[in-house]
Amino acid sequence: MVRILPGRLVAREPGWTEWADVVIVGSGIAGLTAALRLRGQVERIAVVTKDVLAAGSTQWAQGGIAAALGDGDTPDQHEADTLVAGAGACDPAAVHVLVNEGPAAVQELIEWGALFDHDPEGNLSLTREGGHHRDRIAHAHGDATGAEIQRALIEAIRRASDIAVYEHAMVVDLVPSADGGIAGLTIHANGVGLPDGVGLVRTRAVILASGGLGQVFSQTTNPAVSTADGMAIALRAGATLRDLEFVQFHPTVMYLGPDSRGQQPLISEAVRGEGAFLVDWDGKRIMDGVHELGDLAPRDIVAKAIQSAMLASGHPNMWLDARHLGAEFWERRFPGILASCRSHGVDPVRDLIPVAPACHYASGGVRTDLFGRTDVPGLYATGEVACSGVHGANRLASNSLLEGLVFSRRIAEVLPGELRDLPEETIDRRPAGIAAADVRPRLQELMSAQAGVLRTAAGLSVAVDELNEMAAESHDVATPTAWENTNLLSLSAALATAALQRRETRGSHWREDFPERDDEHWSGHFDSVLRDGELTVTYEETR
Structure with missing residues (x-):
């Protein structure tokens, strides 16, 4: 087990101070929804994002947002599909909240200005993705749903003069308070709205909405900013x-060759929802006989089928056939x-699309209750950074945007009544550290090889041992890149363990x-905690 990790990051002393009632870390659908819903209830709201407002994962969502909005569909049906996809690891109460509050949350998003696609009769256009038994995926501009949602939310935020926005501002650490909660955040700002360098923002509450951990792996659909900062x-x-081992690998990510690294082009599941299908190098359909939903089986099943076909054949990818859909x-x-696809030399109208699984979504994260509360006073979490319990062991397609909407709304219901007086700081005795400058490529290669789609005890043991060695090398100067590397190292350690x-x-x-699911022994959850620099990962049985 990886035992010793930094309890806080090495950073210079804050050179400036600000304050806000609530600080929201992250500017995707979860963070901006929380900010808009808190307006009028909280005096000073600040949104902090380490790049520009549109730089996170939300804008890259292609397929859409799932909710029971169509004729004949019901929240109960959506709930059933979500629980099946989650493979026995969902919190049923959280799923019930998601599917029942989801339709109203999407309607509010439309009221804020999001323009979804409609059919010729003027009804909301809905499609189907893997694991769904109904057409319930609302989309925008065909395959640009996330970008449209991000546009609408950013415009609403820009109109809200009472919400302060700090771009190019990376959160370094949370500051402990005397009551065991948080008293603020240290932030490194690059001169946009705040002075340069590290500063302190004192606050009564923090909402983490900072996204996932995709950059732990060599190939991911996540943008470069997804370096596990909020979780760390x-x-x-x-x-x-909680549930860090449940990392979803999207089955149809465009394969760009063995040397491609970082963010890879996603081929939305909606393409298969419209009739595309997977084939091997001999043209045989991969999903025939594998699952009742065929090419629209839950993502874990499709990813495993593709990976198995790759291993059996020795080929580095399989193929998606969508030629019959036609140019129009x-x-x-x-x-x-x-x-x-065309920018990478593949024309789907004429060519098969090379695909392979790649890291897509973290189903686990910061453990919360049904209102986004963590076990640290004053700290809330929502969206991909959080583990609300809705995704279980495998997120159902297009439930992620919905989760950000629903649970951010729920945080806004309770947080104003739970705000503490501005807490006092306490002496921070956590051991400081920082990762070596060259750790990232080594870490990504290690995690992709030993903790990717296919895992074994031998490979995971190698990963844990080598992560221990990387943690022991921590000695570099404090820079935003070094802070990101430390965050990636910490999450990799917890995930692999x-x-x-x-x-x-x-x-x-x-x-x-x-290879088998074992409900008798493993139906509970693994929880990771860090105390005095010591990481422990323990099993909690489901009650």
Whole structure:
């Protein structure tokens, strides 16, 4: 087990001070929804994002947002599909909240200005993705749903003069308070709205909405900013992280060759929802006989089928056949994906699309209750950074945007009544550290090889041992890149340790040496905590 990790990051003393009643970390659908819903209830709201407002994962969402909005569909049906996809690891109460409050949350998003696609009769256009038994995915501009949602939310934020926005401002750490909660945040700002360098923002509450951990792996659909920052600062502040081993690998990510690294082009599941199908190098359909939903089976099942076909054949990718959809359909329904494929020399109208699984979404994260509360006073979490319990072992397609909407709204219901007086800081005795400058490529290669789609005890043990060695090398100067690297290292350690301990296959956690789901022994959750620099990962049985 990786034992010693930094309890806080090495950073210079704050050179300036600000304050806000609530600080929201992150500017995707979860963070901006929380900000808009808190207006009029909280005096001073600040949104902090380490790049520009539109730089996070939300804008990259292609397929859409799931909710029971169509004729004949019901929240109960959506709930059933979500629970099946979650492979026995969902919190049923959280799923019930998600699907029942989801339709109203989407309607509010429309009221804020999001323009979704409609059919010729003027009804909301709905499609289907993997794991869904109904057409319930609302989309915008064909395959640019996230970008449209991000546009609408940013415009609403820009109109809200009472919400302060700090771009190019990276959160370094949460500041502990005398009551065991948080008293503020240290932030490194690059001169946009705040002075340069590290400063302190004192606050009564923090909402983490900072996204996921995709850059832990060499290939991911996540943008470069997804370096596990929110999860890591929560871990260092004493919060519990849950279900980190459940990392969803999207089955149809465009394969760009063995040397491609970083963010890879996503081929939305909606393409298969419209009739595309997966084939091997001999043209045989991969999903025939594998699952009742065929090419629209839950993502973990499709990813495993593709990975198995790759391993059996020795080929580095499989193929998605969407040629029969035709040029007119491609240009109308998936213009963004069409342009992306063509920019890489593949024309889906004429060519098979090379695909392979890649890291897509963290189903686990900072453990919260049904109102986004963590176990640290004054700290809330929502969206991909959080583990609300709705995704279980494998997120159902297009539930992620919905989760950000629903649980941000719920935080806004309770937070104003729970605001503490501005808490006093306490002496920060956590051991400081920072990762070596060259750790990231080594870490990504290690995690992709040993903790990716296919896992074994031997490989995960190698990962944990080598992560221990990387942690022991921590000695570099404090820079934003070094802080990100430390966050990636901390989350990799917790993830690999949890994956090693879960000796079964469940959802997106695939153990080759334990290929069956084992509800008798492993139906609970693995929780990661950091105390005095010591990481522990323990199992909690489901009650």
